[in-house]
Amino acid sequence: MPVKRAEKTPMPVRDPEVRAHDFKEVNDGYTIFHAAFEAERCLRCQDPVCVEGCPVGIPIPDFIHAVAIGDMAGAARILRGANPLPAICGRVCPQETQCEERCSLGTRLVPVAIGHLERFVADWERTQAPAAPLRPTRPKKIAVIGSGPSGLVCAGELARLGYPVTVYEALHAPGGVLRYGIPEFRLPKAILDWEIGVLKGLGVEIVCNVVIGKTLPLDDLFSRLGYTVVFVGTGAGLPQFLGISGEDLNGVMSANEFLTRVNLMRAYDFPETDTPVNVGKRVAVIGAGNTAMDAARTALRMGAEEAMIVYRRSEKEMSARVEEYGHAIEEGVRFHWLTSPLEVVGSADGWVTGLRCQKMQLGEPDRSGRARPVPIPGEEVTIPLDNVVLAIGTTPNPLLTRTTSGLLTTKEGCLVADEETGRTPKPLVFAGGDAVTGAATVILAAGAGKRAAHAIDEALAARG
Amino acid sequence: MARIVEARRLTPVTKLFRLDAPLIAAAAKAGQFVMLRVREGGERIPLTIADYDRAAGTLTIVVQEVGATTKRVCALEAGDEILDVVGPLGTPVDIAPGGHACAVGGGFGSAALLCLMKELRARGDTTTAIVGARNKDLLILTDELRAICTSVEICTDDGSAGFKGFVTQRLAQLIAGEGPGRPDTVVAIGPMVMLRAIAETTREAKVKTLVSLDPLMVDGTGMCGGCRVIVGGQTLFACVDGPIFDAHEVDFAVGMRRSKQYVRQEKEAVERLACAATPALVEAR
Structure with missing residues (x-):
């Protein structure tokens, strides 16, 4: 029987x-005691609405019930049956806007801590x-381009269905944004490596250092290498800049560059490792999404005395997860709300010295439904700084679409693909994740990868 | 992993490597580059493709010892493996066919003229290579270039071989009609100061000029934006939009300043490697 407790068991x-x-x-993660204590709170609803909030459709009450009765192996089986990357999603999913938001307990009490x-x-x-390795049982080979969340999940699902799958990765290590973007303190590389190891156990082959569209044309995957289907999960990797004066100054970086230097290239170990990163005493991150929080918190860990978020809207409009925002505050990140950058200012020798900003106030809602920030006439501030990191979003990398015929893109540069199946206008090419949606979340990309895998299976079954 | 099939020292600070890299060799075109990494924890560095042999499946690069990573690369020999090589990246050189193309190589940049001159010659263009170095001992690959170019112009600062003076001075003479004559297109590969001098040499004479920029890069695939350069007032990424750009549109002042962002750390890494000297280099092998 469920135990009625108003509060969820806090994460240590x-x-x-x-x-x-x-x-x-x-x-630190729950202990078995935390987990059993929290699992008891689940109502095991007849019609579990939490599952509708999960992009990969995990049978949430079932796995939680297994935890409650101490059947961890059963819980793991249920979880992995629906989600090939549970250790990752359990860490980085925005559960509070997905499964937990819909949890029936949430109408009167605090939702079950499904993510924890x-x-x-x-x-x-x-x-x-580890489980015994699987070997492919079906003849038709599938190529996956990109080893980020959508590619890995798609590959994992297809491997479980018995297909031989090869994942092509452009960088020297697999994981995509999970490796270059999300910092170690949120998603340890050991966890990522473990999850990738599980996929390899399912028979997934991963080939690094191959840029499809450059090293090999996409069409060669069909004609020369004999793949029957290609899934494109190339992500939204191209960083945006504001287009304001001074963005070329030394000490201005995209969040992608900053995080890649630290996460993928391990600049925190320089000079033991070979890639440095410039982090001065005062670092401002422009933007207020999860990437911005990651960058500000990374700056503190890299020795910045002060790391701050500069955002033209207010706290209410920011897109970062509540948990990440809370952690950033606890760690001492400062926040400049309603502050819109006008110009990066620099020294005579070309290094950043500050950021000139316009103070804003909230006006009428804009097209996104969020209150539109409007300038307060005459109110400008210049924040003294050593570094400016831009975390204002990314657009899909055009590398593959520029070199492949038959793929269509939207005016934002996103690949055109069916939302449910991932089908593109090019025969036997499917796509999913940020390459299709523009920058979104790990779990939405994972969901797209999973749906595409099943659509691919159906398409191949129909072809016989 | 890419196995080194040939390693040849060209000068005390430059070394040529031929790598077993059939996929890259099959796709490579002049003007493109590869990123490589030589050890775990190592940085990714961009290197211009000097030459390729599709039949043999090999790729040629020339490396000059300037930083810790290039010193580690140059400690490698035939039979050794390079941990990661990825490419070809960037957009190939695009020159209208049928004209007189003059390629200028400064220092180890001369190496990258090899496949460019071969490609242009193969389609029937007239090709001139101008290569320069401080003295004749630092000139590289002149015989190889002679074998594939219509003409090769050698320049040394001290006059120990060929024309005494800078490549830009010889280029000005060609534009004035001397030697092989005025080129329709100039392509320059080498240090940024030389590229800027070339751009100034050809600007007034209105000779179409392309330069291969070599800014700092991390991923080399368009993801980080660290290689952004200003061309014609626009911010472009050298790794995907370049690395070849119209010389007369490039903001060299910003480019040179940005390329010096990590000099302090680069110096630190080199000193550290020198202290560790032999063991570190042996470890790199």
Whole structure:
């Protein structure tokens, strides 16, 4: 029987004073006691609306019930049956706007901590002996372009269905944004490596250092290498800039560059590693999404005395997850709301010295439904700075679409693909994730990868 | 992993490598580059493709020892493996066919003229290579260039070989009609100061000029924006929009300043490698 407790079991976290100076994971994770205690709160609704909020459709009450009765192996089986990347999604999913937002408990009490439980079960699974490796049972080969969340999930689902799958990655290590973008303190590389290891156990082959569209034309995957279907999950990798004066100054970086130097290239270990990153005493991050929080918190860990978020809207309009925002505040990140950058100012020798900004106030709602920020006449500030990091979004990388015929893009540069199936106008080419939607979340990309995998299976079954 | 099939020292600070890289060799075109990494924790560095042999499946690069990573690369020998090589990246050179193309190489940039001159010659263009170095001992690959170009102009600062003076001075003479004559297109590959001098040399004479820029890069695939350059007032990414740009549109002042963002750390890395000297280089192998 469910146990009625108003509050969810809190996630044990490391002391902000300590964690803001290292890259170890912020959340410690539930113990088995936390997990069982929290699992008891689930009402096991007849019509579980939480599942509707999950882009990969995890049978949430079933796995939580298994945790409640102490059947961890069963819980792990249920979870992995629906989501090939549970240890990752349990850490980075915005559960509060998905499954947990819909949780029936949430109407009167606090929703069940579904994300924390997912993470617990996936971490429990990591302590167990690996499953016996699978071998492909079907003849038709599938190529996946990009090893980010959509590509990995698509590959994992197809491998479980018995298809031989090869994932092509442009960088020297797999994971896409999970490796270059999300910092170690939110998603340890060991977790990512474990999840990729599980996929390899399912028979997925990963080939790094191959840029489809450059090293090999996409069409060669069909004609020369004998793949029957191609899934494109190339992500939204091209960083946007504001177009304001001074963005070319030394010390201005995109969040992609900053995070890639630190995460993928391990600049925190320079000069043990070979890639440096310039982090001065005062660092401003422009934007207020999860990437912006990651960049500001990374700046603190890289030795910045002050890291701040500069955002033209207010706290209410920011897109960062509540948990990440809370962690950023605890760690000492400062916030300049309603502050719109006008110009990056620099020294005579071309280094950043500050950011001149226009103070804003909220006006009428704009097309996105959020209050439109409007300038307060005559109110300008110049924030003294050493670095400016731009985290204002990305657009899909045009590398593949420029070199491949038959693919269509929207005017934003996103690939045209059916939302449900991932089908593109090019025969036997499917696509999903940020390459189709523009910058979104890990779990939406994972959901698209999963749906595409099943659409591919159906398409191949129909062809016989 | 790419195995080194040939490693040949060209000067005390430059070395030529032929790599077993059939996929890259099959796709490579003049003007493109590869990114490589030589050890775990190593940085990704861009290197211009000097030459390729599709039949043999090999790719040629020439590396000059300037930083810690290039020193590590140059410690490698035939039979060794390079940890990661990816490419070809960037957009190939685009020159209207049928004219007189003059390619200018400064220092180890001369190496990258090889496949460019071969491609242009193969389609029947008249080709001139102007290569320069401080003295004759630092000139590289002149015999190889002679074998594939209509003419080769050698320049040394001290006059120990060929024309005494800078490549820009010889280029000005060609534009004035001397030697192989005025080119229709100039392509320059080398250090940014030389590229800027070339742009100034050809600007007034209105000779179409392309330069290969070599800004700092991290991923080389358009993801980080670290390689952004200002061309014709627009911010472009050298890794996907370039690395070849119209010389008369490039903002060299910003380019040179941006390329110096990490000099302090680069110096630190080189000093550290020098202290570790032999063991670190042996480890790199």
